[in-house]
Amino acid sequence: MKELLIKEVLKQKEYSFVNENELLGENIMFLTFGGSHAYGTNIETSDVDIRGCTLNRKSDLIGLSSFEQVIDNKTDTTIYAFNKFVKLITDCNPNTIELLGCKKEHYIYVSELGQMLFDNKWLFLSKKALHSFGGYANQQLRRLQNALARDSYPQREKEIHILNSIKASMNTFNESYKEFDEGSIKLKIGNSLSSELEQEILLDINLKDYPLRDYKNIWSAMNNVVKEYGKLNGRNHKKDDLHLNKHAMHLVRLYLMCLDILEKQEINTHREKDLPLLMDIRNGKYQKADGTYYIEFFDIINEFEKRLDYAKDNTSLPEKPDYKKIEELVMYINERIIKDER
DSSP: OOOOOHHHHTTSGGGTHHHHSTTSGGGEEEEEEEHHHHHTOOOTTOOOEEEEEEOOOHHHHHSSOOOSEEEETTTTEEEEEHHHHHHHHHTTOHHHHGGGSOOGGGEEEEOHHHHHHHHTGGGGOSTHHHHHHHHHHHHHHHHHHHHHHHHHSOHHHHHHHHHHHHHHHHTTHHHHSOOOOTTSEEEEEEEOSSTTOSEEEEEEEOOSSOOHHHHHHHHHHHHHHHHHHHTTOSOOHHHHHHHHHHHHHHHHHHHHHHHIIIIISOOOOSOGGGHHHHHHHHTTTTBOTTSOBOHHHHHHHHHHHHHHHHHHHHOSSOSSOOHHHHHHHHHHHHHHHHTTOO
């Protein structure tokens, strides 16, 4: 299949906002593909995702204006404001740090200051990737297991899968919200008072002087796991199998990208060498006729987890990025904006 050219995509009328929006235009630092076109796993029906970063304006830095990103839902385009983008990649956020490792020809434009960001991308690599990529991969694995469990597991086992998914998401709570002591939020499986459930997840909470907004977000994160599982009911096998295989493929891709960061200190978004394996997974090679997966697929996952355990203890990356050097880079770039030296 002929490779899609980003410069041809952006010539289309619906992308005119890229030049016309006052937040974008000459402020753009870089634009590239996101999603399957960035990974090389796209198929004929794959959506086109455009991603990028744009400078904060002088009014954002020393005035009253502010914005975090520009989103165009019609074209599935997301362009992050520089300050927001830096915060995300400092945490090794998978959806943003991958934008620094795309295929060379997938960048339509990289400004001088954008190139400066690329030249310093190593600043943002740390063991945080274990939690960001690893946590995201675990979420994908749980989602896959939950989907497989819905047809064959008893209700109690399904509840255990939901519980494990929630516990996995809780691993990042202290990074995202005000820290709380271990054991302040306890989850367990117990007998249900509901006539519709035999057993269900029970919750014990012991928080004091805890910010209401942070608690609301924590509750929302847990509730979203439950709702996501609920969406899996009423299975359309053909449609769902396509989604399951896509989740399985992305699970493997996340492991591969995380291992590159930890083992090689590299961000490799386009998985050219891994495409045969990734596309085999996407095309259903590892899925049985009954919708479950062959043991070989889980053997692959187990090997990745072993490599991650080893890399965690042997990587040359620091526990956390050098915040001082990152701040110096951000200050230099933003100072150029304030002085109109873009």
